[in-house]
Each structure stands twice: as structure tokens, then as C-alpha cells.
Amino acid sequence: DVKVTQSSRYLVKRTGEKVFLECVQDMDHENMFWYRQDPGLGLRLIYFSYDVKMKEKGDIPEGYSVSREKKERFSLILESASTNQTSMYLCASMPGTGFDTQYFGPGTRLTVL
């Protein structure tokens, strides 16, 4: 079974702090994704990566950056957390070829005070 893990289920940070959300997958997938989920808005894509050191902006990249130094790990960075970044963050991975489902991690519920 594909496994996608995220470093924390719940996280509380203060405004202005630098926040790291880590995601690791164990199935050698080329593609990895970071989404945020807010009530009534569904999942919105922040960034995705199709290879090591490669990244592409999604629909809402402002205030976020990402890092993919190794194939299995995709990190989301909030350079200076703000209260409007309080949300559920979901990481997903997907094989590189053809159509396949995205495999999701359990999510990180981030609260910025």
C-alpha cells in the first residue's frame, strides 16, 4: 500500500513564525502536491512538484514556498505565518505516467494565532 505521511496532525503557531510542513511518500512517485482545504472552497492547489528540485505554482502560491531535495520528501514552508493561513493542509503523491489517483496524507490542521 502507498503510504503518505505528514509530520504533524495538529500544529499551533504564532503570527510571523516560519513554519515547515513535511510530507514523505514511500512509493517512488514522481509527482507530489500541497493543497489547502477550507470549508466551502474545496481543495486548492498551492504548489506541486514533478521531479526532484522541480516545482510549479498552483492556484494560491502567495505566502508559501516549497522544497523538494529528495524524491520522497516535499516540504511546504510558510515564511511568515499569518492568521489567514489557518487551514487544513493536505499533501498528496501520484505516479508520473498515465492516469492514477492521488494518494493523500492524513492532513495537518494548522492554527496561526
Added chain:
Amino acid sequence: AQKITQTQPGMFVQEKEAVTLDCTYDTSDPSYGLFWYKQPSSGEMIFLIYQGSYDQQNATEGRYSLNFQKARKSANLVISASQLGDSAMYFCAMGLLTGNQFYFGTGTSLTVIP
């Protein structure tokens, strides 16, 4: 432009009855895949069913079936014999080969009533 539309924010269904969750999509790409996910209150996204744009038959997985109407650009999820454990958020999604992108709808909250 929104590529996936789910018009039902909330749905109720009696236990053991069937329910249809609506999904329409918009793309000019001839190659695409349509997916449904279930998200229980615990938060994890669970893959349910997949339909490819070139598939002739509607996809089925146990109690889940996907009613694919290509001309109408709709991909409705049908859950037969609803169970209390089916209460969850349901998301429709579309994947395109170009750009390795996925597009999600805003979700439908399903409540199964005993």
C-alpha cells in the same frame, strides 16, 4: 475558470436507499480522468472510483458507480444501499495529462439517516 462543479453542498439519504451526488466538469482536453474521493470527519481523503475519458463503460466499485455522460460533461457518483458509515464529504476531481494537474470540486456533505 472553475473546472469541476458540485452543486449540492449538503445531501441527506435514508439508510439502505441509493443516492446520487452530482459533478460536472469543463475541459477541452480529450484525455482526462475523473475521480471521486470520500473524506470522513477524521480528515483523510479516500479514493473511491475512477473513470477515464475514453472508457466506454461506466466504472463500478462495489456499492459505488460513476454515471459518466460525456456529452453533458457530467460524472455523477451513485452510492447504492447507503450505510451510516457513508456519512462524509465527497469530492469530485479531474486529472489532466497535460501539466499533471488535478482539479477538485468544492465537495458535497452526505448525511445518512438511520
